[in-house]
Amino acid sequence: MLKCLGLSSGRKLVRVLEHPFCAKQCQMLANEKTARVIDGKSIAEEIRSAIAGEVRRMKECIGKIPGLAVILVGQRRDSQTYVRNKTRACEEAGIKSVMAELPDNCTEDEICNALSSFNKDPSVHGIIVQLPLPQHLDEGKIFNVLSLEKDVDGFHPLNMGNLAMRGRESLFIPCTPKGCIELLIRSGVEIMGKNAVVIGRSNIVGLPASLLLQRHHATVSIVHAFTKNPERITREADIVVTAAGVPNLVRGNWLKPGAVVIDVGTCPVEDPSCEHGYSLKGDVCYEEAIRVAAAITPVPGGVGPMTIAMLLSNTLDSAKRTYNFT
Amino acid sequence: MLKCLGLSSGRKLVRVLEHPFCAKQCQMLANEKTARVIDGKSIAEEIRSAIAGEVRRMKECIGKIPGLAVILVGQRRDSQTYVRNKTRACEEAGIKSVMAELPDNCTEDEICNALSSFNKDPSVHGIIVQLPLPQHLDEGKIFNVLSLEKDVDGFHPLNMGNLAMRGRESLFIPCTPKGCIELLIRSGVEIMGKNAVVIGRSNIVGLPASLLLQRHHATVSIVHAFTKNPERITREADIVVTAAGVPNLVRGNWLKPGAVVIDVGTCPVEDPSCEHGYSLKGDVCYEEAIRVAAAITPVPGGVGPMTIAMLLSNTLDSAKRTYNFT
Incomplete structure (x- = not known):
């Protein structure tokens, strides 16, 4: 069919x-x-508005804002659209966003270098690698470099193991499934x-x-x-x-x-x-x-819309954890 | 009832x-x-006999044998029986076994010290902490210390995450479920x-x-x-x-x-x-x-009986990986 x-x-x-x-x-x-x-759109808007409020409060109290880094490889139109939506949502919520754009034919090392530099950057609290990557790149190897404390997509296997095991907590819950549960609960x-x-x-x-x-x-x-x-x-x-x-x-x-x-x-x-x-x-x-x-x-x-709202939520949580801000 | x-x-x-x-x-x-x-008993015996053969071949070829370290905390009779069965099975297969026995009221630090020393010991290829631990001890913290390369029970969350995720492989599959699948296949x-x-x-x-x-x-x-x-x-x-x-x-x-x-x-x-x-x-x-x-x-x-056979199998695999012996 x-x-x-x-x-x-x-x-x-x-x-x-x-x-x-x-x-x-x-x-x-x-x-x-x-x-x-x-209505995911309206629930996501509510959440994003609450996040924007929290970002303002953080800025007022400690003079810091959350930061998200995005790595985009290649020229896929859908990926470009997703990334644009994410960075726009950051802007609206008062979250800083930075981007590394790499060509389709880049090497794993080039991506890992970009990742390492974001890992070290104290103003970056979340890093995402927009998927899918071109086929010649090994996702597993690349995600192994990503700092666990900044894995706001929750794709690192240690995050997944902690999500699976009772009595353990993952640092980040992957955005889309987190959004699904949030929709059910709300x-x-x-x-x-x-x-x-x-x-x-x-x-x-x-x-x-x-x-x-x-x-x-x-x-x-x-x-x-x-x-x-x-x-x-x-x-x-x-x-x-x-x-x-x-x-x-x-x-x-x-x-x-x-x-x-x-x-x-x-x-x-x-x-x-x-x-x-x-x-x-x-x-x-x-x-x-x-x-x-x-x-x-x-x-x-x-x-x-919930996926993006959860990405902002994970980035905010990461910044709060970094600055011990509650 | x-x-x-x-x-x-x-x-x-x-x-x-x-x-x-x-x-x-x-x-x-x-x-x-x-x-x-x-008949798990007879299938396990077949597997143990094959493992003993592999251990002999390893010894003959490279002069090394696999080693298993066991940490036993407290005086639980059932745990003592399980540990005794495991070390006996090692002996029969030609695998070296060493044990650290700690009292019921020991601290997490004492267990972690024992773990660290086994982590460093090149003649130890597998480490197990017999569960359950006394209630005052945090299993999670203790397992975090265990070297991933020696986690022959496969309980580390990174091992579990790799088991869960498609396209990834865990270093070790937990012994009892591995034994269940082996029974189905055989x-x-x-x-x-x-x-x-x-x-x-x-x-x-x-x-x-x-x-x-x-x-x-x-x-x-x-x-x-x-x-x-x-x-x-x-x-x-x-x-x-x-x-x-x-x-x-x-x-x-x-x-x-x-x-x-x-x-x-x-x-x-x-x-x-x-x-x-x-x-x-x-x-x-x-x-x-x-x-x-x-x-x-x-x-x-x-x-x-399959659980013990799989423990020996994981320990042998770990030693083979260490010495790059196939």
């Missing part, structure tokens, strides 16, 4: 073809109730004792989301490409967090009535009606899901 | 009371087929694409077992004390790994017919017919499970 098209940015653009069952089922469900939409969704399914097991979203949900005492099942009958497992879930990057993967009949759905997927899909010829689609067939779920995040405007 | 009794060793002894449903169901199922018993049980349930989420067994099963591409659900309807989730599993430490928790009607059951539980249960007044019981109601499952590990004689 899906067709991938190459994009100059390197990212795949997906064409979503006609979905006859989808249309039929939507019609059948037309008169049924509609899920509450979890929407009044109880997590403890609930069945949760995480679809996808990337290091950046699926894995830490499953670990975080367990920390909140959910019973977690992790669904991935090798799972047989993913719909059957998903249908048992009170909470579904999906981060597969496959538009329309999760159909209405995958969901238990009353489930809460957090859609992390953001895939550019061909859409001639949009200005740039494409629009962003989540993993969930929204039109179907909205008639089965109790609550759902839209795409865009759901998890996306 | 269970009653806990204190033991001088500090470990709980559990009395298992009469289980009317258990008896009735067993009678009903009396004529049905019986699961294959996965019994010809396919893991990829299967539904697996892990009961219990301890840092030592449940967590790494769930991460390892995911590495082998199983669809994993983690059941714990907050799980509602654990029997319903467990009944969906093709593979059940249970490490709850609650005798008879997993009943026959918790299992899908044809499931493979790995029982990590070993709880001392009052048993006047035994020499010491108690016997070891697993988490699984064995008499019921054996008539539903396709294969099952007994307790004792299932996972237990």
